[in-house]
Amino acid sequence: MLDGRLSLTTPEGVRLLLTPAGPAIRAAAWALDFIVWLVIAFFGIWIFSGSKLGAGVIGLILFVSYWGYPVICEVYFRGRSIGKRAFGLEVLRADGLPVGWRESALRNLIAVADFLPMLYASGLLCMLLDRRFRRLGDIVAGTQVVYHEKLPARSQFTDVQPLATSYPLTPEQQRILIGLFEREKKLPVERMQELASIAEPITGLTGAASLAELRGIAAGLTQ
Amino acid sequence: MKQKTFETEQAALWTGIEAVLNGSAKQLDDFPAQYRRLCQSLALARQRGYSPSLTDYLQKLVLDCHRRLYGVEIERPMLLRLWLSHTFPQRVREEWRLLALASLTFFGVALVTGLLVWFKPHWAYSFMSGAELNQFHGMYQPGQTAVGRGGSEGDVAMFGFYIWNNVSIGFRTFASGIFAGVPTLISLGSNGMHLGVVGSWLSMDASTRPVFWSFVITHSSFEITGLLLSGVAGMRLGLALIHPGRLSRRHALLAASERMFPIIVGAALLTVLAAFFEGFWSASASISQPVKFIVGGICWLTVLLYFAFAGRVTR
Numbered sequence: 435m436l437d438g439r440l441s442l443t444t445p446e447g448v449r450l451l452l453t454p455a456g457p458a459i460r461a462a463a464w465a466l467d468f469i470v471w472l473v474i475a476f477f478g479i480w481i482f483s484g485s486k487l488g489a490g491v492i493g494l495i496l497f498v499s500y501w502g503y504p505v506i507c508e509v510y511f512r513g514r515s516i517g518k519r520a521f522g523l524e525v526l527r528a529d530g531l532p533v534g535w536r537e538s539a540l541r542n543l544i545a546v547a548d549f550l551p552m553l554y555a556s557g558l559l560c561m562l563l564d565r566r567f568r569r570l571g572d573i574v575a576g577t578q579v580v581y582h583e584k585l586p587a588r589s590q591f592t593d594v595q596p597l598a599t600s601y602p603l604t605p606e607q608q609r610i611l612i613g614l615f616e617r618e619k620k621l622p623v624e625r626m627q628e629l630a631s632i633a634e635p636i637t638g639l640t641g642a643a644s645l646a647e648l649r650g651i652a653a654g655l656t657q
Numbered sequence: 658m659k660q661k662t663f664e665t666e667q668a669a670l671w672t673g674i675e676a677v678l679n680g681s682a683k684q685l686d687d688f689p690a691q692y693r694r695l696c697q698s699l700a701l702a703r704q705r706g707y708s709p710s711l712t713d714y715l716q717k718l719v720l721d722c723h724r725r726l727y728g729v730e731i732e733r734p735m736l737l738r739l740w741l742s743h744t745f746p747q748r749v750r751e752e753w754r755l756l757a758l759a760s761l762t763f764f765g766v767a768l769v770t771g772l773l774v775w776f777k778p779h780w781a782y783s784f785m786s787g788a789e790l791n792q793f794h795g796m797y798q799p800g801q802t803a804v805g806r807g808g809s810e811g812d813v814a815m816f817g818f819y820i821w822n823n824v825s826i827g828f829r830t831f832a833s834g835i836f837a838g839v840p841t842l843i844s845l846g847s848n849g850m851h852l853g854v855v856g857s858w859l860s861m862d863a864s865t866r867p868v869f870w871s872f873v874i875t876h877s878s879f880e881i882t883g884l885l886l887s888g889v890a891g892m893r894l895g896l897a898l899i900h901p902g903r904l905s906r907r908h909a910l911l912a913a914s915e916r917m918f919p920i921i922v923g924a925a926l927l928t929v930l931a932a933f934f935e936g937f938w939s940a941s942a943s944i945s946q947p948v949k950f951i952v953g954g955i956c957w958l959t960v961l962l963y964f965a966f967a968g969r970v971t972r
Contacts, residue, residue, distance in 0.1 A: 444696075444719075444723055447700075448700070448723075450719070451716065467900070485815065489813075489817060490812075490814040490816050490818070490936075491813070492817060493817025493819075494817045494819055494963045497820050497821040497825070500821075500825075501824075511878075529725055530720070530724070531728040532725065536918050539918070540914050540918060543832050544832050544835060545834045546828060547832040547833050550840075570835055573910055573911075574894065574910050574914045576911050584717075606706070609708070612708040613709045655660070655708065
């Protein structure tokens, strides 16, 4: 595979494809989590400051929110803290299974080492050297951060008359053709027509007419 | 087979599995069988070159089922008791060499700096500023109502502070050990130095001597042990990187962290326990010094006996 995805083969002989997340998006997710922590810490201090009892509660809040927050998120919320959820990331074990207490606690403890000597320099260096963008904590705990994949919507071509192809397409060509229409909303109409014109040998048409014809063929292929 | 026919044939299976995954249906005993049929659907869809939208959908469904089936934690109801009575002390004994090194670093530095300050008191100023030394001296005056804390804060306040501060120090001592164990040794040494200088400085004054040591003796049994064990776990990580043996470095790190996890959890709990004692017992003015010394001695003895003998008897 050349698309940078990680392929794990399960005992059933199925390949699980995971996409490791790179340093930039992880830094963004971390920054959001850090802001959330700052807000929690700020409100904790704001509410409880003043009394002696409150000072003790502040210490407890700081401790639990600083060391406990990422671990609780990863164990109880499927490997996703608020920052990771916002950026569509999740933490998994290297074998693609959810993280447990041990993995989560270790990777978040070692984050201290990743932070050294300053601003996650060790973690960044480690991520850049590692094929799967793992920081030290991930390597020690046997975990990795991947993109969370949503269940894709399936039904499309609802209002299109399916057409039969006069020209037999290989499975790979079929994938390419249907993949094109799956991305149709992201592409400008002119570009779609331009691409459809390339298919002139198949459709015998150019521009918008060829596009309509191709859409019909794609609809026919999915049904 | 046309994709449409395939989809209608399999739709019941897929929607059934989807319902289980999003929690709207109960997981039945034949879920593994359903999963295998789903895997077959995916394989067929791939082989027949059905649309990427269908194969992606099945792929994602398979991934979620895989996690659901294999990600189940095995129930271990006796885990905590087993950990306390066997795993934790056994692991610590297995690492006796590193524990000896950690103790030597901590107590050795404490002893050396302590003796240095004892015989050449002006050296104390090279480790700490005069203001700090005066502050410590003031904190442990016999007349202070709340010893060792400047006299103004409440018990809970100090308890919260000790947890946040001391457990974090333990965690940092552990985590930084991954850099060949050097930062861990530095952390142990600097904490030992702190104890040596302050202990020696306050021992020189006959008025502060009993106040300081009666304050320190009880919680130090748990706190120093916790710090030493954090150091042991950290150095083991560092050693895995320097000397991985027959494993690759990555696997050596994984193996070491797996072995050290019970120790680091134990160290954190000991430090929390120490915070309890430090906040609510050590500083209490209503408990007389002899009682504190006796209880402190019992705590030290308990810790030593626990790590020496717990978990030796076969179950």
